[in-house]
Amino acid sequence: MSRPRTILLAALALLLAAAGPTAVPSPAAASDNGLSLRPAMGWSSWSFVRRQPTEAKLKAQADALVSSGLQDHGYVYINLDDFYQKCDANGFTVDQYGRWAVDEAKFPSGIKALADFIHSKGLKFGFYVTPGIAKNAVTRNTPIEGTSYHAKDIADTSKQEKNYNCKNMYYIDYSKPGSQEFVNSWARQFASWGVDYLKIDGVGSHDIPDVRAWDKALRASGRSINYALSNNLAIADAPTWRQLANSWRTQGDVECYCGPGPNGSGFPLTTWDKVATRFNSAASWQQYAGPGGWNDLDSLEIGNGDQVGLNADQRRSHMTLWAMAASPLLLGTDLTALTATDKAMLTNDRLIAVNQDGVAAGRIVNSGSQQVWSKREAGGDYIVALFNTGTSGNQTVSVNWSQVGFPGAAAVTDLWSGRSGPVVSGSYSATLRPGETRLIRATPQSSTAVRYEAENASYSAGSTVDSDHGGFSGSGFVNTPNAAGAYMEWTVESATANDTSIAIRYANGTAAGRPMDVAVNGAVVSAGRPFNGTGAWTTWADATLTVPLKAGSNTVRVTASTANGAPNLDYLDRG
Structure with missing residues (x-):
């Protein structure tokens, strides 16, 4: 049943409409935090800047993002990755509440000042963290802000979390009081600094409690923060990643670490072999992408010509795959030295539209x-x-x-x-x-599609045929009760037995997905198929799938599987 749409979602819907035709959302149930309805676009420090980020370097990249015109084409994030922290012999140095201290030699003005500078350019600021609590926090037994608890109350010192810089990070025992409050305090700090995007790195399936805690913390932080997980996450836990986060890395790093500098830094940044492995992962993960949650293929290494390790043909294929997969487009190159060829690739609005259409191929x-x-x-x-x-x-x-x-x-x-x-x-x-x-x-050039309007189909008791939200086909759309088990059933004719493409037109003006089971002739062919938020009740989208039809009459029933009920349903098209 319809719900009032939020100002944020309505604004996003208007922006998307202005950009051109909106593509069919791919089937996925993603985070309902209302963020990342389309894949993020911007720049990240890791590939090029690597282990030596500084305030000056980040400002230079932000300036270049604007002056190059990339911002005008949708690239808006400037994301600071790892190695901004200060370390000693025991790992990360920490503040009075056990949170990582920033290296003042690299960022003399502090992170908030950097974020303010980036925001002044009309851009968004991204930041970085890994799971756990620092050894120095436990050694000092620092208090947890706003509570009577301390670091030793929540740390599991028998296990160390993965960390790529200072290391020495202990697991957090989330069964202990104060654990969620510690993560909350860190998220509040990030929000107070103006963070718009948070990458939590080194995540594995054993870190699901941390991923869940950070999701809760970010929602409670008072700021809208796009939530990204990294890296090489297990596909077996894809339903969990998409429930909790806005993107998730499907493989290890795209960087080759084969440059001449320390730790393989410098050009080349990647190789064709590194990029080409993404074809298989993009195919395997395709079903999990959709508005609010995206399969992240890692950085887009385009901008500095052949020296990145790819020739021009390979760079176009690199961008084409990322666009077709609806992966975030986060550049890893040096924006202060864009080549004309690569700038033309990155600002091709036809390619960007393919990425931003809200569906993974x-x-x-x-x-x-x-x-x-x-x-x-x-x-x-x-x-x-x-x-x-x-x-x-x-x-x-x-x-x-x-x-x-x-x-x-x-x-x-x-x-x-x-x-x-x-x-x-x-x-x-x-x-x-x-x-x-x-x-x-x-x-x-010719359509063989047959349309079956929802208002002419069978539907569960309590459903109504409404016309108060524009953009529908026929005389109206069907609004079912908000209840598990609410259904719509069409009778679909087929001249022969075959596998046929169908498209179910729907609108969901909420941020929460409204999953449904799709059954053909009484057999479920797609269980819990998500029908994600479309941005507004007047924004309609198609959920497409291929179903087995027999010769003659077939029943196609969609049944709500949660208490949210079904989205508004307009029609079913049979290809």
Whole structure:
């Protein structure tokens, strides 16, 4: 049942509408904190600045983000990664409440002043932490701010947490009073400094209590903070990551650590092998991405030409995959030395729109070095990416329109160049150099879709056919009761037995997902399929899936699986 939309979500919906057609959200139940309805865009210090971040370097990158024009294309985060802290022989030095102390030699004005500078540019500031409590806090038995508890009350000194800098971090025992309050105090400090994005690094499945504690702490901090998890998280726990966070790293670092500087710093930043491994992880994790929570493929190493370790073809493929996967676009390069070629890549609004459309593409061809990925937009267009992932030899990569999801012919637009080509029937192919990509928009020229309006279907008792939120098809939409078990059932005809693409049009003006079970002819084919927030009750989206139909009449029922009930339902389209 409808709920009043918040000002924040309404504003985001207006911004997205202004940007152009909104694509179909991919099926995922993500954090309901109302943040990151689209993947984050910006810059992170780790790849290029690495272990020597300073106030001056961060300010220079912020200035360059603005002066280069990247900000105008949606890149807004300046994220300070690791090695801003001060260490001694026992690990991190800490403040009076046991929290990491900032290295004043690197950041003489303090973190709040840096955040204020970044905010003055119209940008957002990101920060970094890892799970646990510092050894020095336990040794000193520092008090936990606002409580009668101390560090020794909450530390499990039998186990050390992963940390990449000063190390010497103990586990926190969350069964102990004061543990959540310690994390809360740290989150309040970050909020008071003006943090807009927090990366918690070194996270493994054993750290789920920490991830949960930080989620609670950030929500209670008084500031909206985009919450990112890193790195190489277990896919077995994907439902937990998407419930608690706004993004999660699906693999280890994209950096090669093969530069000439200390610890492999300097150029090159990455290799094609490092990038190419992301194709398989993006395919495996695809189902978990959606508004509010994204699969993070790691930094985008584009900006400084070939010296990053990728040639121009590979860099375009790098950005194409990140865009198709709806990964955050967080640049790792030196923004003060952007090349013209790379700036053109990064400011290609057609590519950015593919990333920001709110849906992660699926892989439909995977044959040797040939790959094809596709996703369907709400307006009926398809975005298709073809790749030659090899390092030698041209490849002619082909895909049938039926594999993409529609029959017949399509008008094709090359999204990298913007050139529109002729209408192409049956299939599409491109001969690609090693590492090259082709990214197209395919607009089907004839529609075989059959629409089944919700108001003409069967639905649970207490449902109403309403028309008070615009943008619907037909005479109205169905508003079911807010209850588990609320359902909608369509009778769908099929001339033959086949696997058929369907699209269920819905609106969810809340930040919370409204998962439903999808059943065909009484058998559940997608359990707990999420129907995430769309930003407003007037913003409609399609949840698409492929279902098995028999010849003749079929029932397709969607049933709410939580007390939130179902979203507003407009229609079902059968491909």
